[in-house]
Amino acid sequence: MEEVSSSSQSVELLEHNEGNIENESEKTSNVEERVEDPKVGMLFDSIDELVEFYKLYGKAKGFGVSIRTSKKGTDGKVRYVTVACCHTGKQRIRSSNPLKLKPQSKTDCKAKLSVVLCPDEKWMLNSMILDHNHELSPGKSRFYRCHRVPQSSRKRRLELSDKTSILNNSFNSFGVDAGEHQNSPFLENDCIHLVDRVKCLQLQEGDATAMNNYFLKMQVDNSNFFYMMDLDEEGRLRNVLWVDARSRAAFKEFGDVVTFDTTYLVNKYDMPLALFVGMNHHGQLTLLGCALISSEDTETFTWLFQSWLTCMSGCPPSAIITDQDQAMKKAIEIVFPNARHRWCLWHIMKKMLEKLRGCGQYESVKFCMQNVVYDSLTKEEFEESWGRFIEKYKIERNEWLLGLYDERHRWVPAFVKDIFWAGMSTTQRSESMHAFFEGYVNSKTSLKQFLEQYENALTKKVGNENKEEFNSFKSCLPCITRYEMEKQFQSAYTTAKFKEFQQQLIGKIYCNLSSCKEGATISEYAVGEDISTGESHRRAIFYVLFNEVTSEVNCNCRLFEYRGILCKHQIVVLIQRMIYQVPDKYILKRWSKTVKRGHTKIRICYDNWFVKPEARRFDKMCNAFHEVADLATDTEDRCEMVMTWIHKLNGELKEAEDVCGTNKPISGGQVMSWQSFEFMGCLLNTILIYYHNFDHAFKMY
Known part of the structure; x- marks a missing residue:
């Protein structure tokens, strides 16, 4: 009885605090709307009042604040204080490794307020600079550390919600409190430091009711929410697809290459969930559609792909990645006949133990096959190496290998690197399910629980994208060379993609020109690269074609073609030709940090649209x-x-x-x-x- 009474008191106290917090939030919002501009002659009772005023002003305008300097008078008492924009100061590169530099946010911004102590113990604003030398964004203000301090009442609410177990989790409770998750006064990681456990709120309705309620809620929030249900002859639900408005808009930006996966949750949790996933400009996975399916046959996949295509206004992806499922293959040929279909290489190599363990020299066979697959740069090289591999181990009759060889254009890197795959590496595991729902579902998760956790998972994903967007906006990685091309990519690309280019620029030190065959307009360069794999070292030769007229460079490693990143071999040739600014075709809009992405303007319940x-x-x-x-x-x-x-x-x-x-x-x-x-x-x-x-x-x- 004591425990019940204690819990009841906690709930009452929590409800009381909710009212206080709502009032606090409303007051804070009103203060931010009414915040006045600084004026010379303004008086403050204390330095804390000055800092609080400048923080409110900075949050409204879109910058962070820090105390810059303080100076004592002859009597030893602090009499002069300066508070400044957090971008003040010059960049300081402190890393001991010049090839692994951290992003820098200092731009030597001069914006500041300076106050002096008056005889009446008040602080007077005697000088100020309001102009900034960097972009301001009120919508990103909450990411600055100075604006992420939770109020005491909010801290108390976190503690109470953890003790009473009445909220889904501590961070999500503030999404409701603030009206939107992104309007929360601090980030999820800040909550983790305050509360160690995450609680789940389970829905009480049945699965069908929960799904219906969720779809209705999403459509009320945004009429562009799309869903389609597949019923059998008796009206029973077989399959369902849903795509929210943000995912539909994201498809226009990132729908050129799509991964379709049904394996992770089916294998691990027996939940027949299928996801359409793309890659955004930060190299992060982004959701493009979600479905629950009753079976994995051609008919089901055809219905699903056709429904998803309808949702995307009849625009198919240019390329799609799946596992080796034959039913998927047939459905893709029916619905996406012009799309390039690739199999996930990770799934294929994972099956080697199961398919080849009968071989007497399994470890040797495995090692040799990996070398043939990964080290063949051209189709001809693969054909020759594969033939020697099959003949050496006398495995001409292995049906699995015969089937793989017949479909080599769907999985061998040398055959698939000729088109753009948006950075979804040929050696990468298809991790769409794992990346989206790890930590949000378990073996006992029901459908009604999953629908709730689904939204939480997307909230986290949107938050991660917004955080990367802020990092690319606020700071940039310093250049490690004096080459103008590095500055080109630094100013154009997101931090994640610029880092990929820098890795190629660093890799240039392991390359050198071996030979050159000059032609009238096309010259062929042989670029040698020292490659280390474990304890073994070898020299690989790559061939780069240079066009004298257009300054275009094409390398047979095909990195630019399938990842959209200029490779180290191309860089070597460009510098050899004294071309220090790369042609515009090598700077892709897809990785740009300056392009205004349409999906970020879409109103959706799990994104902070209205702020x-x-x-x-x-x-x-x-x-x-x-x-x-x-x-x-x-x-x-x-x-x-x-x-x-x-x-x-x-x-x-x-x-x-x-x-x-x-x-x-x-x-x-x-x-x-x-x-x-x-x-x-x-x-x-x-x-x-x-x-x-x-x-x-x-x-x-």
Whole structure:
């Protein structure tokens, strides 16, 4: 009885604190909206009050804050204090390894407030600099350390939620408290330091009810949520596919290469879950669709692929990766006849023990097969090496190997590296299920529990992407060489992809030119590379073709073709030709950190959509445009009138974007000035005025 009473008191106390926290959150939000600009002559009762004021100002404007300096008077008392932007100071490279540098956030920003102690013990603002030399983003403010300090009442709530076990988990409770997960005042890792255990809230309804409720909730939140159900003759559910609005938008950015996997949860947890997964510009997996399937036959996969294709407006992927399932293969040939279909090499090599363990020299056979597969750079080289391998071990009649050879164009690296695979390596395990749901499901997870954990998993994924987006926005890896091409990629690529380029640049030290055959327009270079695998060392020769007219370089390692990253052998040849700025074709928009990605503007319940000012503006304009479209669909004249205006406005926007390019470069990148932000605000108002004029004109018409 004492335990029940204690728990009841805890719940009551928690509910009481919820009210306080909501009030605190509302007060904080109102303060942020009303925060005034600093002015010379402002008075503060203490340094803490000054810091709190500058933090609120910084959070509203989009930068972090730190105490920069303090100076004592002749009496030994602190009389001068400066608080500054956290980007103040110059970069300091402290790593002992010059080839493994950490991202730098210091830009020598001069923004600061300086105060002096007055005779009445108040602090007066006597000088200030408000301009920053880096981009500001209010939507990313919460990631700065100074803005991630939880209030005492929130800490108490974390403790209570952990003790009473009445919340799903401590971090998710603040997603509800703040209205959106991303509006939480601190990050999930901050919660982990306060609470060690994560609690699960189990739904009470049955599986069908839980699924129906989830789909209804998602559609209410965003009408672009898509789902399709497959029923048998008696009306019983066989298969279901769902894709949220954010995933549909992400497909437009990252749907060129898709991994389709049904193995992880089926094998480990007996849950028939299938995922469509892509790769984003940070090299992270991003969800493009989710399904529950009753069987793994051609009919089921055909229904699933066709439903998913319908969801994506009939746009198929250029390439798709699966395991060796023959039913999938047939369904892909039916639904995606023009897509390049590749088998996951990890799954194939994993089967070697099962398929070849009968061989007397298994370890030797395994080692030799791996060498043939991984070391063959060309199709001809693989054919020759495979023939010697089969003949050496007398395994001509092994049906598994015969089948693999017949389908070699689906899995051997030398056969698949001729097209873009978005960094999904030919040697990589297809980890889509593992990466998305490890830690969120277990062997006893029911469907109704999974639907809840599914959203939690996506919340974590969106948070990780936002964090990487912030890291690429806030800081950049220092260059390790003086080559101009490195600065090109530093300013253009996300941190993760720039790091990949740097690894190739570092690898240049193990390469040297062996020979050169010069032609009229095409020259062929032989580049030797010293390769170490364990204790063995060998010299590999790669051939690079250089075009004198276009400065294009093509290497037979095909790294650029299948990963979109310039390889070390190409770099060697470019530098040999004294070409220090690479042609534009080698800087892919797909890895760019400056491109505004459409999926980040989509409103969805597990993403902090409404705290992003650009997203609020996007939604505001979309609503206005939809009303215009409704008014203009009645007649062809109205439609042409709107289309003419849109084309005109599109040109004005592009011209205005070019005019706003008065930004100063920082560490090789470009930033947007405050004038640009003000201009965009005015532009939005202009668009809305246009809309109201059209609205009035249509009604009169």
